[in-house]
Amino acid sequence: MKSPVIVWFRRDLRLSDQAALAAAAAAGPVIPVYILDDETPRHRAMGGASRWWLHHSLASLDASLREKGSRLILRKGASADVLAQLAEETGASEVHALHHYEPWWRNAEKAVDKALTLHLHHGNYLAPPGAVTTGSGNPYKIYTPFWRALRERMPPPEPQPRPHTIKAPESWPESDALEDWGLLPGKPDWAGGMRDFWEPGEGGADKRLRAFAEVASRYEGQRNLPGEEGTSFLSPHLHFGEISPAKVWHATSSAGGSVATFLGEIGWRDYAQNVIVQYPEYGSRSAKDGFDQFGWRSGKQAEEDLAAWQQGRTGYPIVDAGMRQLWHTGWMHNRVRMIAASFLIKHLLIDWRCGEEWFWDTLVDADYGSNAVNWQWTAGSGVDSNMFVRIMAPLTQSEKFDAASYIREWVPELADLPAGEIHDPSPVCRPKGYPAKLVEHKAGRERALGAWDKFKAST
Incomplete structure (x- = not known):
């Protein structure tokens, strides 16, 4: 029997349209492995919500592999060390994996390639990050021309089916038990809302795609309405690679109507990866010169305001609804993400990195590139990026995008308020248990503009 070949799974937890798995299956016996590596990314280890998702996604992947006569080997530690040890145990010398572009994974790929023969394949994006360039061969920094150039390369290749067979090795190496990794919350169990709302895994991704494909033509008119289910809900499935963007493209691109707007959002995901390839520290360092010296608030009051924002107790119903939806489901409507982020940065004048870190821990779709690009x-x-001086008015946004039903769902203490009050409850109608505004809109806006003027004067 040929020596076994290792498939190194990371954020590509699927059998369909999985180029690394297909290549390995064609080469010989396959040892699929997932490594829980908190050492390589260091402070960028997955947050709590992502770990919950990972547990269920790995269970789903293992079940799919077992249907093919294979199984998923689980190990824990630094990826390069674990793969070298696994190769020594099994006699494998080759590893197949999909390209990943987060800085820690790029470093890990270099380390693995020094010890073993590493074959890297594409498949997590519409086009390989770095492949779409200007006429002079430079990477794009601005989304619009990037998307225009990427669109000219579309459609992506047709998605490939899962391998017919996956040959098992003569003997299996030892594997950790998934339950022993402690990915699920204990006491308290805060994941009830996520269990009710999501079905992690390739099967759950396919269900979401089929449901969205039926309404994709109406995307533009529905996506900004928090009270409507007009978005795809595919972001965590795409993040964990339970479905390929090529499969999403081919399933939706012919829907007509405003589906092009949705495809542009898939393109934004590619754009974010291109940004972190150019700026690996984008999640912790402002891209514009001098911006890290901006006059963000600090001290006890700022810390209390940050906690109130995290808990959904800002006194702004649309912001609070979004933050509570996030805590309950691990996800937030995209329009509300923008409103909540703008409120933290501009109304509360709190460093964008505080918001980025909170989203990293609480989002089931906490993607390094997309999260950092969106916050910046x-x-x-x-x-x-948007201009700092463009400050979203959350109360106006709430009414404009008809968020009344959304607020009633996620801020139940306001559920009985009439339509004219729910977006901005007056002192007479505001329930006693609902907090006063942390800052009035006018005062917050003036404070933000004042900080901007001071910053500009100093740079």
Whole structure:
């Protein structure tokens, strides 16, 4: 029998359209492995919500592999060391994996390649990050021309089916038990809402895709309405690689209507990866010169305001609804993400990195590239970003995008308020248990503009 080949799974937890698995299956006996590596990413180890998702996604992947006569080997530790040890145990010398572009994974790939023969394949993005360049061969920094150039390369290749067979090795190496990793919350068990809302795994991803494909033509008119289910809910499935973007593209692109807007959002995901390839520290360092010296608030009051924002107790119903939805389901509506992020950065004048860190821990779709790019876009600190002086008015946004039903669902103490009061409850109608505003809109806006003027004067 040929020596076994290792498939190194990371954020590509699927059998369909999985180029690394397909190549390994064609080469000989396959040892699929997932490594819980908290050492390589260090402070970028997965947050609590992502770990909950990972547990269920790994269980799903293992079940799918067993249907093919295979299984998933689980190990824990630094990826390069674990793979070298596994190769020594099994006689494997080759590893197949999909490219990953987070800085810690790029470093890990280099380390693995020094000890073993590493074959890297594409498949987590519409086009390999770094492949879409300007006429002079430079990477794009601005989304619009990037998307225009990427769109010219579309459609992506047709997604490939899962392998017909996956040959098992003569003997299996030892594996950790998934339950022993402690990925699920204990006491308290805060994941009830996530269990009710999500079905992690390739099967759950396919169900979401089928449901969205039926309404994709109406995306533009529905996506900004928090009270409507107009988004795809595919972001965590795409993040964990339970479905390929190529499969999503081919299932939706012919829907007509405003589906092009949705495809642009898939393109934004590619754009974010291109940004972190150029700026590996994008999640912790502002891209614009001098922005890290911006006059963010600090001290006890700022810490209390940050905690109130995290808990959904800002006194702004649309912001509080979003933050409570996030805590309950591990996800937040995209329009509300922008409103909540803008409120933290501009109304509360709190460093965007505090919000990025909170989202990293609480989002089931906490993607390094997308999370960092979105926060820096809102802060005005990114290579392609909104202007800091453009300050979203949360109360106006709430009414404009008809968030009344959304607020009633996630801020139940306001559920009985009439439509004219629910977006901005007056002192007479505001329930006693609902907090006063942390800052009035006008005062928060003026404070933010004052901080901006001071920053500009100093740079």
